[in-house]
Amino acid sequence: MPAHEHDGGHDHDDHGQHPPSDMTLRVKSLESLLVEKGLVDPAALDAIVETYENKVGPRNGARVVARAWVDRDYKARLLDNATAAIAELGYGGRQGEHMIVVENTARVHNMVVCTLCSCYPWPVLGLPPVWYKSAPYRSRAVIDPMGVLAEFGLELAENVEIRVWDSTAEIRYLVLPERPPGTDSFSEAQLAELVSRDSMIGVAFASAPSPLPA
Amino acid sequence: MNGVHDMGGMHGLGSVAPEANEPVFHMRWEARALALTLAAGACGRWNIDKSRFARERIPGPDYLRMSYYEKWIAGLETLLTETGLVSREELAAGRSASRVADVSPPLIADRVAATLAQGGPTERKVTVEPRLSVGERIRARNLNPTEHTRLPRYVRGKCGTITRRHGAHVFPDANAHGRGEQPQHLYQVRFEGRELWGEQAIGPGAVYLDLWEDYLEPG
Numbered sequence: 001m002p003a004h005e006h007d008g009g010h011d012h013d014d015h016g017q018h019p020p021s022d023m024t025l026r027v028k029s030l031e032s033l034l035v036e037k038g039l040v041d042p043a044a045l046d047a048i049v050e051t052y053e054n055k056v057g058p059r060n061g062a063r064v065v066a067r068a069w070v071d072r073d074y075k076a077r078l079l080d081n082a083t084a085a086i087a088e089l090g091y092g093g094r095q096g097e098h099m100i101v102v103e104n105t106a107r108v109h110n111m112v113v114c115t116l117c118s119c120y121p122w123p124v125l126g127l128p129p130v131w132y133k134s135a136p137y138r139s140r141a142v143i144d145p146m147g148v149l150a151e152f153g154l155e156l157a158e159n160v161e162i163r164v165w166d167s168t169a170e171i172r173y174l175v176l177p178e179r180p181p182g183t184d185s186f187s188e189a190q191l192a193e194l195v196s197r198d199s200m201i202g203v204a205f206a207s208a209p210s211p212l213p214a
Numbered sequence: 215m216n217g218v219h220d221m222g223g224m225h226g227l228g229s230v231a232p233e234a235n236e237p238v239f240h241m242r243w244e245a246r247a248l249a250l251t252l253a254a255g256a257c258g259r260w261n262i263d264k265s266r267f268a269r270e271r272i273p274g275p276d277y278l279r280m281s282y283y284e285k286w287i288a289g290l291e292t293l294l295t296e297t298g299l300v301s302r303e304e305l306a307a308g309r310s311a312s313r314v315a316d317v318s319p320p321l322i323a324d325r326v327a328a329t330l331a332q333g334g335p336t337e338r339k340v341t342v343e344p345r346l347s348v349g350e351r352i353r354a355r356n357l358n359p360t361e362h363t364r365l366p367r368y369v370r371g372k373c374g375t376i377t378r379r380h381g382a383h384v385f386p387d388a389n390a391h392g393r394g395e396q397p398q399h400l401y402q403v404r405f406e407g408r409e410l411w412g413e414q415a416i417g418p419g420a421v422y423l424d425l426w427e428d429y430l431e432p433g
Contacts, residue, residue, distance in 0.1 A: 027243040027287060029308035031250055036310040039257055039299060043323035045249035051330060053238045053245065094252075094333035098380070115222030115366055117266055118282070127248070130240075131232045133282045139224035142368065142421050143411055151230045162407075162419035166222065168364045169400055169424035170262075170336040171380060198232075 057126035058197035060091050061174060064124060065200065066192035068101075069179045079103060082174065086124060096123035096172050102165060103176040104202070109156050111149070111202030112165045112173045113141035119167035121174050125197055132201065142166055152203040175202040182209055215360050216367060218274040223368040223411070247283040251290050256321035256329060259297040263390035267362035268292040338397035340382040344427070346401055350376045351433035354403075354425065362390035365429045369421075372409050373433040377422065378402035385426055399427045 020028075034040045064086055068075040078085040082099035086092060092099075099121060102110040114120065115138050120128040131137050140148050145162045149155070156162065165173040177199040183191060186209070198204035221227065239245040255265065269277075269289035277285065294300040304311050321329060346352060354369045364386050380400040388396040403425050407415035 021241070021243070023284060023287070024241070024243045027246050027250070030287065030291070030305070031246055033300065033304060033308050033310060034250065034254060034294075037300065037304075037314055038317060039314065039320055040250060040253040041320045041322050044253050044321045044326050045246060047323040047326040048249035048252050048330075049239075049245040051326065052248065057238070092333070093331040094329075097333045097335040098337060098383075113222075115368075116220055116364060117269070127238055129232070129236050130282065131230050134230065135221055135224075135227040135278065136230045139221040139227045140230075141222075143223045143225075144416060145419060146416050148230055152232065164419070164421045166366070166421055166423045168366060169380070169383060169386075169426070170334075171400075171402070171424045203232075 052122075052127050056123060058124070058195075058200065059192070060089070060126075061121070061124035061197070061200045062192040062195035063089055064091070064101075064174070065176055065195045065206075066188045068176055069191055070188050075176075078176070086174075091123040093123055095119070096121045098171045099124075099174060100171055101174050101176050102163065104178050106178075107159070108161050108163060109202065110163045110165060110173075110175045111141065111145060112167065112175060113138060114167040115139070115142060116168060119170075119172065121172035124174055125200060129197070149203060152198065154204060175200050177202075177204075177206040180206050180208045215270060215362065216358060217270050218277050219270045220367050222366045244283040247286050247290075251286050252330075253321050254290060254294065254299075257299070257317065259299060260293050261389055262334060263362060263384075263386040264392075265289060265293060266386070267390040268296075270362065336384040336397075337381050338384060338395065340397055340399075342382075342399075344379055344382075344399040344401075346376050346379075346399070346427065346430065348376050348378060352376060352401075352403060352430045353433040355429055355431050357429065359387065361387065363387050363429075365425060366423070368410060369403075369405055369423060369425075372405055374403040374405040374409070374423075375433075376401050377404045380424060383426070385428070387426075387428070400424055401427070401430065403430070 035042055068078050074085065078101050082101040086099055104110055118128055118133040120132060142164050145164050167173060180194055194207045196204055196207065199206045269285050272285055272288050291305055295302055299314055351373060353373045354365060356371045357365055380402065382397040383400040384395040385398050388394060402422055404420050404422050407419040410421060
């Protein structure tokens with residue numbers, strides 16, 4: 001969805017010049033009802049929002065990937081038992097209870113979708129972006145993965161096998177992208193900077209390093 | 215159920231439009247919708263499968279029109295009213311008309327981190343052995359339940375190969391309908407692109423799904 005259809009991350013009523021949207025009112029009303037009935041605690045709601053807005057996100061997954069790139073034993077553990085290997089870095093829990101990591105190579109490209117809803121590995125990637133949850137991606141990722149990848153500007157060599165992982169159960173998939181060439185001297189932290197959210201869903205490559213200043 | 219949520223393989227739903235530098239939430243009400251759904255879920259009156267089925271029952275035209283968190287709110291309202299935690303009248307008024315009986319204390323802020331870290335693992339120990347093995351050819355059964363299922367239409371009747379066994383997991387088709395967890399063996403299955411989409415399948419490739427034993431028969 002183009003950015004101009006949104007309001008820049010603020011509710012209309014935050015500006016004080018538009019009436020609050022229907023959804024703003026409906027959710028406020030629902031929240032006050034559930035608080036009044038003793039079913040939810042507003043401070044817990046704040047803590048949940050704070051978690052997914054600031055604490056859990058794709059930087060977690062980038063750390064996992066960078067570790068796998070520099071540490072062969074870690075990579076072996078990650079491909080063998082991803083849930084345990086990811087837990088070594090302190091990540092796990094809701095929507096990442098059962099993890100599998102799939103590795104991109106010169107011959108195989110993996111991408112992840114949930115055709116039935118929006119299943120996504122929250123502990124390592126945070127909440128999914130709008131496009132991942134949208135009808136175009138969910139419908140076409142399994143029948144036209146090349147066309148979908150082209151819409152992300154990604155073109156694969158002809159002999160590359162595309163594997164699409166449709167998250168139909170409670171197993172969550174994370175793509176281990178290929179380490180970009182020219183990064184031999186990079187530290188783990190520098191490597192993590194090259195790992196985007198999209199590269200761990202499988203709709204992008206990890207970024208090539210920026211050229212060094214002359 | 216054969217609803218519009220089961221989208222795999224459809225054409226005509228538009229092109230993918232990634233948004234650069236997308237915020238986690240576009241509006242504050244979306245953040246509250248997520249938090250309300252998680253916090254209300256912690257009351258323990260429903261499970262993730264019931265929750266998914268509540269969203270799948272949104273009428274098709276509305277499902278396609280609504281934004282993501284609008285569907286979450288619609289689903290939450292359905293769950294709250296169906297479990298009797300809230301009445302339709304209370305929802306409309308936004309005011310409580312009665313106390314809820316037997317309600318446990320709500321999820322408190324101090325317990326949020328631990329609750330999220332614990333999550334909801336679905337693997338269960340069972341005594342029954344898995345019937346299928348890695349490398350075995352299977353066919354996804356042609357099932358068309360009107361209830362909740364995680365067997366997408368696009369693989370029904372198609373042949374694939376078992377690539378991994380995941381152990382036994384809670385069976386959504388039962389758990390979404392109050393029939394208990396009924397855990398059964400779950401398998402990763404590889405379906406070749408040509409098997410799913412015919413000779414015109416574009417390029418080499420395959421789709422992998424995680425499917426429960428009841429969804430599968432020998433291929």
